[in-house]
Amino acid sequence: MTAEKPPLSILLCSPRGFCAGVVRAIDAVERALKLYGAPVYVRHEIVHNKYVVESLKAKGAIFVEELDEIPSTDAPVIFSAHGVAKTVPAVAQTRNLFAIDATCPLVTKVHREAEIHFKRGREIILVGHAGHPEVVGTMGQLPAGAVRLIERVEDIAGFVPRNPDALAFVTQTTLSVDDTREIVEALRARFPAIVGPHKEDICYATTNRQEAVKAVAPRVEAMIVVGAPNSSNSQRLREVAERAGCPIAVLTQRAVDIDWTLFGGLASLGIAAGASAPEVLVEEILDAFAQRYTLSVETVSTADESVFFPLPRDLREAALS
Missing domain, CATH: 3.40.50.11270 (Rossmann fold)
Structure with missing residues (x-):
């Protein structure tokens, strides 16, 4: 038996x-x-x-x-x-x-903002993570030296602008909402004339997924974020879970990667997924837990998403021809 x-x-x-x-x-x-x-x-x-x-x-x-x-x-x-x-x-x-x-298109929006600031003679601060492809792409919209990267609040003290009255900032779209707010507040405190985006650059999906994790993390003993280690938005979800008080918060790519020594004897578990993680991987992880536990699954929803972006024009036109 x-x-x-x-x-x-x-x-x-x-x-x-x-x-x-x-x-x-x-x-x-x-x-x-x-x-x-x-x-x-x-x-x-x-x-x-x-x-x-x-x-x-x-x-x-x-x-x-x-x-x-x-x-x-x-x-x-x-x-x-x-x-x-x-x-x-x-x-x-x-x-x-x-x-x-x-x-x-939300990354393109940041590119356009940076170009407009540059045309208006402003020095641009990009809040983001060095080396991330989105940051490389955004900095590469303008001549070398036009965009300065700020990664942490501590970086602001050492930043000396050419003209503190001609400054603007943009941000990477996949950052921690809370970290970015802290950096932006520090920028505004030091440079009151700094110009920001009309609508924040952190994308709707990053914000929504972080809010969902904040709602779940304090209610569970452990949290799995399904996502890749080089996925910025997924890494931020894991950090958000930790800060929200979850004792164990890990980033996991596949069910085979689960460290079962961390997940034995649980009574409650939260599962989130980064914006580039397919639902099939969430289901795979649920199946892995179902082999060891009798599951009761509840969905905790903090937002409805109905955003749609059409395909690039070349592909839309080719499909019609």
């Missing part, structure tokens, strides 16, 4: 998983494969999720980090959702590559 499985209450965060920008980027690769056949080249991971990337590779997508890895070809070359520096499409044009830009 098999031992009865212990009960486990699971609180599922909602919203979770794919945002409109991620859906658009993945759909762009799949539509290009359908319209033009394999291969389709993609510069950088289309979104930061290994499962998604491997799934697209299996369908004929070839992922590269730089354009010089792509041979002379008529095949489509897609730029990832994170955005690219202006030099990238310029090189693509020089090489006559068929480039399709799948940059998230």
Whole structure:
């Protein structure tokens, strides 16, 4: 006779998983494969999720980090959702590559804001994480030195602007809402004339997923955030869970990665998913827990999402022709 499985209450965060920008980027690769056949080249991971990337590779997508890895070809070359520096499409044009830009429209909004500030003679501060592809892309919209990166509140003290009365700031779209608020408040305190975005740059999906985690984290003994280690928004969800008082908060890519030494003897568990994590991975993790526990699952919803972004124009027009 098999031992009865212990009960486990699971609180599922909602919203979770794919945002409109991620859906658009993945759909762009799949539509290009359908319209033009394999291969389709993609510069950088289309979104930061290994499962998604491997799934697209299996369908004929070839992922590269730089354009010089792509041979002379008529095949489509897609730029990832994170955005690219202006030099990238310029090189693509020089090489006559068929480039399709799948940059998230909310990242493009930040690019346009930075360009407007620059035209108005302002020095620009970008709040973000060094080396993240979105930050590289945003800084690459303008000449070297036009954008200064601030990662932490502590960085502000050492920042000396050319003119404190001609400053503006933009932010990476996938940051911690609370951390960013703290940095922006410190910037405004030191530079009262600084100009910010009309509507905050942190995207709706990042904000909504963090709010859902804040609602769930204090109610559970442990929290799993489904997402990749190089996914900024997923890492921020794990940090938000810790700050909200959850004793154990981990980032997990797949069920096989679960460290069961952390998750034995639980009575309650929260599950969230970063904006680039597909729902199939959430279900996979639920199945893994169902093998060890008798589950009761409740969804905790803090927002409704109905945002939709159309495919890049090249793909919309090609589909109509």
